[in-house]
Amino acid sequence: MDNTSSPHNPYVTDLPKLIDNAGFFTRIRQLCALGYIPLYYFGSAKSILHCGMAKNNKEMEFLCTGFPKKGAYPALSTDFPAFHIFERELFEEWGILPEAHPWLKPLRFPPDSKVKMKDYPFFNSKSQVLHEVGVGPVHAGVIEPGHFRFICHGESIEHLEIQLGYQHRGICKLMQKGDIRTKMPLAEMIAGDTAIGHGLAYCLAVEALCGVQPKQSVQSIRLVALELERIAMHLADLSALSGDIAYLSGLNFFAALRTTVINSSLAICGSRFGKRWLRPGGVNYGISAQQNKVLRDTLDTFEAQFNRSSKALFGDSGVLNRFDSTGSISLQAAQELNMSGITAKACSYEVDARKDFPIKEAESFEPVTEQSGDVYARAMVRYREINQSLELIRYLLSTLPDNSDIESGDIPQPNKAKMAVSIVEGWRGRIVHVLISADDGSTELYKIYDPSLHNWFALALAVRGEGISDFPLCNKSFDLSYCGADL
Amino acid sequence: MFELLKARLGHGYQAIPNPLKANINPSFPGVAVILRADEQDFALAEQLCPTQAITKYSLDMGKCCFCGECSRKFPDTFTFKPDFRMASSSREGLVIKWQPQSATCSVPQVEVNRDLQKLFRRSFALRNVSAAGCNACELELGASSNVNFDMGRYGLEVVASPRHADGLILTGPVSANMAGALQETWEAIPEPKALILCGTCAISGGMFAKSGAIDRGWLESTPAVLYIPGCPAHPLSIIHGIMSLLGRNK
Missing domain, CATH: 3.40.50.12280 (Rossmann fold)
Structure with a gap:
């Protein structure tokens, strides 16, 4: 690890030394060849290009260079597709051209964007045989907006192009305004279904920047919250997956089970989404001995009913018929696209920040993986992760001291001219936040990466060759965040 | 088939009998309540509130993000009742105002349309x-x-x-x-x-x-x-x- 003073996640470091353009890109290519994955890659208002590459807590490099002189450089995406979305963002935000980028299209259409949304350059086959189907931004269900453009041959999808940006709220800019320590409610809204995941990433980044390290018991409470969120959202997905194939028993079983879990969060912090539970420096609500017992009892009852319901789901031939071999993704695609989370683990790509970048000095953690990379595998990973999270929560609760006290004191001013990076395995996958403080301690930059940013492209690949009527099922099996990607 | 029946039996009856009169956990931050018109608390809470929902002497539930910071810092002045009847048929009705005559505050109302x-x-x-x-x-x-x-x-x-x-x-x-x-x-x-x-x-x-x-x-x-x-x-x-x-x- 270069230039860093904190040995593990969250990281805090002086701003990395600027190296020349050639050295910067050569090093990135070397690290990619060594199996490092890009955590972040962005330009800053100071005309600096940042890149963070890592394999795990020990093998990590932060790199910096000036903007390329001619405003262009040979794209990394051509050799390393993982960079394609980063380079699209870089081009949209700063006009730096990654030469020979295969798919250099607008990403979010921010207010100052030169391209209007209606002028999005969709891929066009110009075929006499194929037809196009446009869906969205407003969808049939109660979900976030995005536009899907299918090119179909009869019922079969040849190509899908996903146009996002409808959800762009300028959240990074809002994070940069004012005292960074007061941004908790905003961090919880990066993606409301991942309030704990993004909230925790924000807390860790701010704490690293301010030089605070909360107690082990506080971290344990936060991890309980994180795993509760994972269980709740996996249940929401199992419910919706059942609904999409008209397996109405599953739709209702898992929805009711989710109610039980999110009401447990409500009982502790007042929010079914775990909003207002965490805060930088500590937590707002601890878990008393009595709450600890109630939670454990609730989860015991939950577990029995959950396993009964899952047995019914995965034992139903009609369900298996629809899940099996639908929307497959290969391990190679998962690695090339820098995928993470359920969708990556479902094609045996063993990435999980809980193992690779543990927040606490963790006991051994082994991610759940499946081989087949299809809807079945993604449902199965969810089922197995729920059981794994139950074990984790039980363990964490057993280590909590009685009436575990909370730390909600004020935390000190941010350190000046530092960079903090935090990584959290949210229920969708790897969340990365990057926070840079200016010479006067104000926030110079706040960058947010939801796993959806990388995983959206995988959805487009997964549906190739599938019937268009299976798109909702494939989409739900990924369940990616629109606002997490659009920010 | 038997697995499904077992799951169905275990599932039981899940519907809340009457959602209009349901019990909600006391930790739920519902309708905002102003307990007193404390000048200093209001001044500090105004600074603290991330959405500028608080002004002297009112709290706008239409702006509030229910982070609870005001009620945790100034529990004698602000609180949120575990009452889910939060909706209002007018925008103005969401602004909880201190009423000095009765030393109480307003509550949101929905008028029948x-x-x-x-x-x-x-x-x-x-x-x-x-x-x-x-x-x-x-x-x-x-x-x-x-x-x-x-x-x-x-x-x-x-x-x-x-x-x-x-x-x-x-x-x-x-x-x-x-x-x-x-x-x-x-x-x-x-x-x-x-x-x-x-x-x-x-x-x-x-x-x-x-x-x-x-x-x-x-x-x-x-x-x-x-x-x-x-x-x-x-x-x-x-x-x-x-x-x-x-x-x-x-």
């Missing part, structure tokens, strides 16, 4: 548009139809097409990039129609009110019939609000 009641009392179909909603309000609106809350029992449903809808329920602060699609969806709903704003972001823009990427122009010219605050709005608040609007909360 006679026009809507006449037409939609037994069946009210809504089209949801999420315009930069963070997916929390969307999930809660979805949960309102689930097996626990089951608003379908009252003839309340969220439908797939604006052509089938009697109204629009908006979630999210309305990003500039969604403003056009929102307006088109509204125009596609046949008259007579009603607009409902669900969640703090939809009501006031919430945390995003000052973002350059938000465009709430259309909302200024389109009056809403119901405002349901919350971050996110709770399913019980949603059901209570709509039922009260249709005069069915008895």
Whole structure:
């Protein structure tokens, strides 16, 4: 690890030394060849290009260079597709051209964007045989907006192009305004279904920047919250997956089970989404001995009913018929696209920040993986992760001291001219936040990466060759965040 | 088959018997209450509030993101009752005001909308548009139809097409990039129609009110019939609000 003073996640470091353009890109290519994955890659208002590459807590490099002189450089995406979305963002935000980028299209259409949304350059086959189907931004269900453009041959999808940006709220800019320590409610809204995941990433980044390290018991409470969120959202997905194939028993079983879990969060912090539970420096609500017992009892009852319901789901031939071999993704695609989370683990790509970048000095953690990379595998990973999270929560609760006290004191001013990076395995996958403080301690930059940013492209690949009527099922099996990607 | 029956038996009866009179956990931050008009607390809370919901001597639930910071720092001045009856039929009604004469504060009220009641009392179909909603309000609106809350029992449903809808329920602060699609969806709903704003972001823009990427122009010219605050709005608040609007909360 270069230039860093904190040995593990969250990281805090002086701003990395600027190296020349050639050295910067050569090093990135070397690290990619060594199996490092890009955590972040962005330009800053100071005309600096940042890149963070890592394999795990020990093998990590932060790199910096000036903007390329001619405003262009040979794209990394051509050799390393993982960079394609980063380079699209870089081009949209700063006009730096990654030469020979295969798919250099607008990403979010921010207010100052030169391209209007209606002028999005969709891929066009110009075929006499194929037809196009446009869906969205407003969808049939109660979900976030995005536009899907299918090119179909009869019922079969040849190509899908996903146009996002409808959800762009300028959240990074809002994070940069004012005292960074007061941004908790905003961090919880990066993606409301991942309030704990993004909230925790924000807390860790701010704490690293301010030089605070909360107690082990506080971290344990936060991890309980994180795993509760994972269980709740996996249940929401199992419910919706059942609904999409008209397996109405599953739709209702898992929805009711989710109610039980999110009401447990409500009982502790007042929010079914775990909003207002965490805060930088500590937590707002601890878990008393009595709450600890109630939670454990609730989860015991939950577990029995959950396993009964899952047995019914995965034992139903009609369900298996629809899940099996639908929307497959290969391990190679998962690695090339820098995928993470359920969708990556479902094609045996063993990435999980809980193992690779543990927040606490963790006991051994082994991610759940499946081989087949299809809807079945993604449902199965969810089922197995729920059981794994139950074990984790039980363990964490057993280590909590009685009436575990909370730390909600004020935390000190941010350190000046530092960079903090935090990584959290949210229920969708790897969340990365990057926070840079200016010479006067104000926030110079706040960058947010939801796993959806990388995983959206995988959805487009997964549906190739599938019937268009299976798109909702494939989409739900990924369940990616629109606002997490659009920010 | 037997696995399914076992699961079904274990599942039992899940519906909340009467969502309009349900018990909610005491930790739920519902209707805001001002306990006293303390000048200093209000001045400090005004600074603290992330959405400028607090001014002397009022708290605007349409702006509040229910982070609870004011009630934790100044528990003698601010509190949130575990009461999900948070909706109001007027924007002004969401502003909880201190009333010095009685030393109490106002509470949000939903007045029955006679026009809507006449037409939609037994069946009210809504089209949801999420315009930069963070997916929390969307999930809660979805949960309102689930097996626990089951608003379908009252003839309340969220439908797939604006052509089938009697109204629009908006979630999210309305990003500039969604403003056009929102307006088109509204125009596609046949008259007579009603607009409902669900969640703090939809009501006031919430945390995003000052973002350059938000465009709430259309909302200024389109009056809403119901405002349901919350971050996110709770399913019980949603059901209570709509039922009260249709005069069915008895």
